[in-house]
Amino acid sequence: MDIRQLKTFIAIAEHGTFAKAADAVGLTPSAVSQQVQALESEVRAELFDRSTRPITLNSQGLQMLEAAQGLVRSADDIVDAISGRAIGGTFTIGSVRSSALSLIPRAITELKKDFPDLKIKLHVANSDELLNDVVTGRLDSAMVAEYSGVHSSLRWSPFLREPLFAIAPKGTRPRPAEEMLSDLPYVKFVSRFPLAHIIETEVARSGIVTNVIAEIDTITSVVACVVHGLGASIVPWSALKETSGEVVAVPFGAPQIYRQLGLVERRTSPRAAVIDKLHGYLVSFSGDYGVAR
Template identity: 55%
Template sequence: METRQLKTLLAIQSHGTFAQAADVVGLTPSAVSQQVHALEEELRVTIFDRSTRPPRVTPEGHQVLEMARDILRRAEDTKASLSGDQIAGTLMLGSVRSSALNLLPRALIQMRQRYPALKPSLRVSLSTSLIADVAAGRLDAAIVAEHLGFPSALRWSPFLREPLWLIGPPGMQAVDPIELLNTRPYIRFRSAVPLANLIDTELSRLGVVTNDVAEIDTIGSIVTFVRQGLGISVVPHVALQEPEDLGLSRHPFGSPQVNRQIGIVERTSSPRAEIIGLLHGALSELCGEYGVDRDATS
């Protein structure tokens, strides 16, 4: 098994056909086919079902492709380490669909400018899937909300601790937040994520009965609906960073005001700990007054 064969496999998957992959890796289609056949003979599996057009990856082939990605990434990281350039290679990163996600591109751009040999690879998914992939080594780290039941082999370090706000349209008369929640049309954040549960739990604890006019699964859309006057809602501070949000009415949500945390989960013995620490620092800095220093959580 050679790395050039593994690179060819990934090119076929990415580009769909042996011919297109051949152009990418600089070989003839016949040479690409020979590489795949040799690898299938060595592993004693069928990687591509050639009876379809384009060829379809078999179940065994998916396992081989996952192995190929892991081997090539480890080889790249080892070369970077041996050359003395630790801030290099590929950082396999996951993230939940959080309102804090808008911080991540800015942090990754900063990292790329400071460390041009570092190549981030991002996947957005659900927290349970991301946590499992970090534990299994398929991801180096993931950005997830505070979560119950992290495996003991993982470490979660918050970079953001922010308040939740009860928001209303511009010009809404300031009254008691409990009265607002009981009397005004309410836009509910409905999603299978910790933030939604955090908000609903506090609403229940406060004993309010909301007059729901909408259920929406993205915080950004909720802010837009509130801005246009449909109703009131509860959102995290990081969701209110656009200039047009400055005019929204804001009241502390909860008694005392509820906070939520977002952080990075990684393996406790991660070989990418230095890079993950730098990313944590960049994210914490972008969070401003609500950023959490990594050393403070160790």
């Protein structure tokens, strides 16, 4: 098995036929066929369902595809690091569904200017999946909240420490968060994310008695409910950047509660230079709440 075989195999999976894959990798269809036969012989399994037209990957082929993509990416990263050539290949970043997710596209836009030969992909999932994908190499880095379950092979670097605010519909009389949340119907953020736990822990500690009118699993939807007058809620600073003047916001917690977001990466990542640049842009876009490395 060599990298050329794996790249050819990936091309077949992406283009659907041996002929199209041959054009993509600069080989003849017969050479592509020979590489596939050699690969299947080495792994001692057929990788395609040849009864369909066009052919498709079978279960072993799908398993092989995931491994091949990781191996090819790692090989390209190592060559880039050793040779000093312009960084290319694919950089895959993950992110939780966070109100701060809007920072990632802005950072990616700037990153593409620094690394024009680099193809960048964004994958959104939950924290556990993202952390596992970084450990296994399916992701180069991921944006996750401060998390106690980070594997020892990973490094988590915060880029944002943002305060939480109690918010209410426009026109609401400003008053302490405890009063506002007790007096108005409560739009509750419900999820597995650490943010939901932080909020509910402080609500309980403060002795706030809420009248829950809705339970919502995304911060964006929570803010929309408040903007349209459904009730009050608690959200981080990043959720309020686009709602200036649409809600009344007061600090939540005594002292005010903060949460942190950061980038997680493998401690020996060959994409360290790219991740460092990405982190810098995220810090910059976080304004006063950015956390430098």
